[in-house]
Amino acid sequence: MNNKSLRSIPVFLILFSILVMMVLPAMAEEIGIKISIKPSSTIANSTDDAYSATMDPKSVPGGGFYFLKVTIPAGYEYILPASGKTVGTYTMFNKTAHSNQVIIKIISNDTTAETVDVKYSTDYGVTYSIIKNQSIYNMVFGASTLKLTEPTPTTPGYLNISLGGNAGPILEQNEVTLIMAEGTLRNPADPGKYTWYLEAKSSPTGTPYTGHDDVRIIKNGKSHAKHFDVFDVHHPVDASLTLPSGSLTVGITAPPGVGATDFAVSLRNFDEDPIPDEKKGAESLSRFMFIGVDAPALRGISFTARINVSYASVLSSLTIPEKNLRLYRFNDSSSEWEPTLNGGVDTVNKIVYGDVTGFSTFGVLGAVETPPATSGAGSSTGGGGVISAEPYENILKSESYEKDFIANTPVTYKFSATEHGIYEIAVAGSENENDIAVRIEALKGTSKLAAASAPGTVYKNVNILAGTKKIKEAFIRFKVENSWLDSNNLAVSDVKMVKWDGSKWNPIETTELSKDASYTYFEAKTDSFSIWAIAGLKNEVSAAEPSVTQPEATPAVTTPAVTQTPSAGAPPVNLATIMVVIVLIAIVAVVYFKRKEIFKK
Structure with missing residues (x-):
């Protein structure tokens, strides 16, 4: 081997190490899914909820996902609705086209025979096919299947979906939503946190990628005739919307490029605190609500909504100073209450308000100021x-x-x-x-x-x-x-x-x-x-300055809890080790061949 060849070896090793350092992080990119279950809070034993599971792939394996499994926690009860009623829907939303690419609608056919009709489209709703008299436990439509295993008080239930033909695959530009219609699930009788799981695979034996989300079930503990009301309201997204319950208004500002279109808003008012143990010192006005929006035009697009909540009806019994009232959003991922953006209180019109970029469980909370101490020693x-x-x-x-x-x-x-x-x-x-x-x-x-x-x-x-x-x-x-x-x-x-x-x-x-x-x-x-x-403070102050005792501005009260934001971590140890070893090999090779050339001279 001549000197020119020898000199090319360390150069090649250096270039190879740089290439590996660039490629390995991409190879290590996480493949996974993020899911969201709604409602995030609801009432024990109720059948008034329409449950939705939304999956947003963070990245997908080669070829995409073809198999999904939703795990329904033990304690729920499945109910097949009356003939002609919707049982559930499956949609695969295309974020690029801003519309539903795949639509599957399941309609009750015969409650005695437990059969359903399946209406589906795989061309953005241009054409539909209908398959009748399918068993609710094993639905076959085109090249796809959907199988239901009912939950019991002690065992979980499952929805297994196989996407064939044009119904799949699920790619990064897709968002999948499964909805079980109102009345198809009875909530667990026992209050607590119930975890739902969603699993996605590229093949029956492929690696499963999972996500999970929690639903909080609260007890039916107050003697009210109705604990919440449900409204389905259709209104253009570029106008304000007033919901006729609890003097609550939601104004949704459409993002640029999105014109008037219909969307459905569901509202649940809770008279009872749905999350009693997370406020860390704050108190509530018993003004809790879950807000859900179904607006295909808003999916994958940033938007802002203004929520206004009136507290005029409870003013006489208010134990929280008005100035301390704020609107909070419950973060289901961190299990903490967060202040809404641009939030505040209008004490003239008795309105608490805040801006949101998504919908979840909200509450009006505030801090109770400590009253003066009673007189007397030892009090x-x-x-x-x-x-x-x-x-x-x-x-x-x-x-x-x-x-x-x-x-x-x-x-x-x-x-x-x-x-x-x-x-x-x-x-x-x-x-x-x-x-x-x-x-x-x-x-x-x-x-x-x-x-x-x-x-x-x-x-x-x-x-x-x-x-x-x-x-x-x-x-x-x-x-x-x-x-x-x-x-x-x-x-x-x-x-x-x-x-x-x-x-x-x-x-x-x-x-x-x-x-x-x-x-x-x-x-x-x-x-x-x-x-x-x-x-x-280098050269800016003396070594000892007195404590500051003048009156200070006390921050206004807005949030009882904080979201912990994870910092960007270091690369995985094995990946970092590999890169370091490769670089060291290249350096040693350069030194070795250089020394060899010197001694030959």
Whole structure:
């Protein structure tokens, strides 16, 4: 082998390693599905729900999906409706064409014989075929099949779908929705969370890709004649819509390019709290609702809807200050309440409002302010949970814990999340109080409640909130990575906690506690909580500044819980290892052949 050939080997190895580094991440791309089950909350034993399961493929295997299986949780009861009534529908929506590519409608034929008629189209609804007298348990239409296994109180049920001919495959540009019509399922009798599963495969023996979603069943616990009403309303999407229940209005603004078209809106009002354990200190107006929209023209397109809820009818019994009322959306994925966008309260017209980009379970909630303590030595008052006005899209992670206050005695709250850098807060209350929550929110950037960014080089932006104003003093203990100090050329004395007082940032007294190989530990002293940042203020402030004690702007209450937004993770270990090894091989090869050429000379 000549020198020219030898020199080409390391070049080839380098090019090959670069090619592998580019290709392997694409090969490692996740194939999976995302599903959504509606309604997300409903009433025990009710038959008034139309259940829908929507599958949105994140990516698909080669050739697409041809086989689907929906798992109906144990506890549901299947009911075949009267002859002529719709049993269910299957649609495969094409996001590119913005219309249903495949439509399958199942209609009850004979309840005694348990047979149905199947009407289907595979050409965007241009033509339909009808197959009559099919068993509900084994429907065959064209080259496709649909088989039902009924759920029981102790065993799950299944819908198995095989898509043949033009009915398949399901590709990335498709969205599939299966709907079981109102009256075909009786909800479980026992309250709780029921998990539905959807499985998709490319072949009968192919790898299954699964998704799941939860439905919360609530007890029928209040003595009302009717716990909710259902309305199917048709209206152009580019106009406001008023639903005649609970003084609730939904105005849907059509996105550009979408003209007037019909869509169906379903509304369920809950007199009983459908999700009683998730509000963390907030209280409700018993104004809960599930809103669903069936609008083919809106699928795959971003849109905004304004929801307005009147609270005038409950004003006389209101225990929540009007200014604290907000409209929340329950996030089924994180099981947390989130504030709606651009939300607020109109105390003149008695309306709570918010903008949404999708429909789910909503509620009007607010924080109850702690009343003044009763007089007398040793008295105590009930504390409260903590809710925040920070928009959920700016919150990276939150932690909240509750403890009892003993007057003038420090109580320590310990925190473990690394996102905010605070490991404990010691608080001394001025009075005895029970169940006082302290909440830390790690923010993605400057708080949306502050008018300006924090000064200096910011290490962390955080909100610290408490369920009481009766704080005598508090010590915030946090840690800063030594590598961050070094990379920003900061001394330990440059690190400060700064606090937003409603108009400007103020540094507070910050002291170094200790240092180890990885972190330097600090303590900051304050007498109230608000919007904060941990920052390096090089040559901007003196080493010790007094705590800020002037009155501060308390954020308005809007959300009892926060969505945790996962950060982008590192590549899988095996993939990273492979890439590193290949690069090292290339480098060693280059060095080896270069040295060999030198010695030959």
